[in-house]
Amino acid sequence: MQENLVIVESPAKAKTIEKFLGKDFLVKSSFGHIRDLSKSKQLGIDVNNNFEPDYIVSEDKLKVVAELKKLARQAKTVWLASDEDREGEAIAWHLMETLKLDPEKTKRIVFHEITKDAILHAVQNPRTVDMNLVNAQQARRVLDRLVGFEVSPVLWRKVKEGLSAGRVQSVAVRLIVEREREALGFQATSSFKVSGLFEPADEKKFKLKAELSEKFKDENTAQQFLEKCKTAAYTVQAIEKKPAKKMPAPPFTTSTLQQEASRKHGFSVSQTMSVAQRLYEAGWITYMRTDSTNLSEMALKSAKSAIEQLFGNNYSKTRRYATKTKGAQEAHEAIRPTYMNRTDIEGSAQERKLYDLIWKRAIASQMAEAQLEKTEITIGVSTAPQTFQACGEVLLFDGFLKVYMETNDDEPEDQTDSGLLPPLKNNQSLNALEITATERFSQRPPRYTEASLVKRMEELGIGRPSTYAPTITTIINRGYVTKEDRPGVERKYIQWMLQKGSLAKKILAEITGTEKAKLFPSDIGMLVNDFLNEYFQNIVDYGFTANVEEEFDEIAEGKLQWHKMIDKFYQPFHTNVTETLETSRIMNAERILGQDPKTGKTVSVRIGRYGPLAQLGEADDEKKQFASLQKGQLIETITLEEALNLFELPRAVGSYENKEVMAAIGRFGPYVRIGSEFVSLKKEDSPYTVTIERAIELIEEKRTKAREKHIKVFEKEDIQILNGRFGPYIAHAGNNYKIPKNAEPAKLTLEESLEIIAAQKDKKRETKSVKRKTASRKS
């Protein structure tokens, strides 16, 4: 039995460290926190006794704790090596308490990078658990419990059961609700942008595109300008050349990795995290939950040599990045490849894509800046004071751009023409081939993507790298927010063009406002947000976390007692909770839309037991009718006309096979129903107008498809050859198997089918064991 027991937070880290420490050390993992506030009592906190927390070992940690307890008893020295931040220090303290460790034989150590030197150095410089830091964590934990467990029940009483509120999630919802209202209230304004296509008057070798320095507010002034252009002479007034440079971005943190993986590969935030987790466990990258942009000295060195080898000495430039993020704890390095010279890895397509991104970003961060030359040419118009500008950019030295360029959140609408500009001289005269004035609209604020929400949360200091993805899941699960696509709408715009001396107007169309995988608030999300804003303004204040963080810092420095800080917060907060329970009304977001012109009955919308609904008739009307609001409709914005339309469904379409055919909109979109048979409508059909002929066509189409579904069945062996969405496949014992390309599905024999199944089962097992192998070899 080893004399030394080292406890870290993650099992992958344990494996790595064990290699460095050698035989005398046994390295184990606590798998994160081992204790938490109890839930059995009211709050898990005694608010009348200095907020004494009631900690219990979490259900899923009982086994780990039992094992660690046993090993700790057998060890001479226990080394607590959890992260050097608030949470890590608390984990160390909870281990002390729970494992009943003897302070005499317990040592607290920390290291910032996982290298042999750093770890040996840590072992030689042990300290004791920092109670101030632990107390800062207790304050954080207790505050979050108090807020979450006192405000949520208010929502159950006043809004709807099962709802939740919290310091982090409620602000995340607020961001989304406010952005939605900005978008809904947005009024686009338009202006006219003028561009010209020129060529030299003497030699017609090349063409040059340039833009007018001024935008015109309306069509009239734009048109007037074009009139002036009819008789104008154009000359080059100035050519200006300026050197410029571009700097690489710092290496990834959790939040920036989530943003780039989303922009470059369309990964969701949780997808990025689970792929990164696999890369970490296989030993390809450093820890993926970090807020630090720092790279270890070893990483800097190996990046330098990798860059020099791959691109040459002039491409390398060692850079150290300071972390600017509010509330960053910096217990880890930035996310980077374990081996900087490893340009590619084995793994799934997703793993390789994400690794590639991490490698490029880390390498680029240690490369020279790009050198550019920017050129700006000004073209004068003899009949008007405005000038045209052409901008060009020439790359003199690519530097870090050789491997990586960060993308932007706000996709610019028109690309500025970059590249080499043609050789022109001052005072050279030009001909205008065409001059166009195009109507352009101001951009509506875009809805948040998961990743852009994380970015905003990080800016506000709300949430931590380990909680960004789970927070998004929570607000979606509570029904506050949905992630969806919304189609754009067609918008007309005007274009005037001057060509060969004559002016012509065109009306063109573009699609605008398309949203893909964006976050939209639901009615309940908006209602809860409004409720919290009214009664718990301080909790959903954007500065709330930042303010309490300052106090947590004071606690960590030993300048403030944690229960005093909590007491100062709790007294007014709790009074507010009690008063709100007594005074606030039950909220259902009811809106009266007006009267139904046909019946004169009142039309209203509100949140009911199963979600938002429209109601025709007053509450005491015995014949009142209900209809659910449809996807994308909000109580806040629905019109009387739209609400009345909801009562048109379900609609009797006609009859077929002596049965009535109905059309309606369900959870999965518009459908027609005959008996208990449901058939989805196609994009071009509408449940309001679909005819019986069309309905029959759709029903028969579906029936034919269902008949064709079964290509072949071997009943005895439970094997079916089926036609699926992605083509034919084999179904057996609850699993599906691909049919090889060279095989003909209809002609497959039982033996061949069994072979296919067996072969693919083997493959599955193989890939699993390969993964396990790489994991144990590398980490």
Add this chain to the structure above:
DNA sequence: CAGTGAGCGAGCTTCCGCTTGACTT
């Protein structure tokens, strides 16, 4: 899978952060 919307009023829901599998579609 495609609905519901009133009501006895039981007994339940809920937070944030630190970790990794064990689950299902």
